[in-house]
Amino acid sequence: MEQIIRHFGRGIAAVAVALFLVAFLFGGADGKQGLLRMTGAAIKPGSICYTDYKDYKVLQTEAAKPEPVLTETFGERVLVAGQDYKVTDYITAADKDGRTYDFLLEKVLDKTGNEVVAYGQTQDGMLCFEKSGIYTLRIAVSNDAGKRKRYQIAVSVARKQESGGEG
Structure with a gap:
């Protein structure tokens, strides 16, 4: 067992760290929320109202030609x-x-x-x-x-x- 841990210890540790990071980013403790889902939920998608721009009417008249x-x-x-x-x-x-x-x-x-x-x-x-x-x-x-x-x-x-x- 000591021989296996000596040869493959770094690889096993790297796999364990990778699994922890994946669980932390995507899963979370309850399996429903991870870090990416929490930050994504906090960012509300904004809507752009193009009619508020001053030159929108000019664009409309030019496009209608x-x-x-x-x-x-x-x-x-x-x-x-x-x-x-x-x-x-x-x-x-x-x-x-x-x-x-x-x-x-x-x-x-x-x-x-x-x-x-x-x-x-x-x-x-x-x-x-x-x-x-x-x-x-x-x-x-x-x-x-x-x-x-x-x-x-x-x-x-x-x-x-x-x-x-x-x-």
Whole structure:
């Protein structure tokens, strides 16, 4: 017995201390209350009344603003490869109240999903598609309240011969 206590005495003492701590923290003497339950019961959960804040009304009015909706008219005319097109002639962004917003042309992708940079966006808001095919325009619109929406528009571009143009 002495040999067992010499070899495993520290381990047995550590287990006994661990059991005591667990009982003290969670159980208590009557088995119903431990230290954690007693301190948890003393802390009352508080409720936050957000309507008391001064800027809550501003937040409500900003959140009630309608989100912008994008309208595109690329399908109404035939686009021809190699010609310049002004983006704002084909795309408008407005909310249901009629207020118009600026939009951002984020990317122009070809049919394989590659980004078209050389003939995609230009500084003056013009688009020029080098080849015929179907392109995808990725556009972001946000209103003054910060509501942002992203759209993808498919644009079909024809060759000059298909559209009846010269060449």
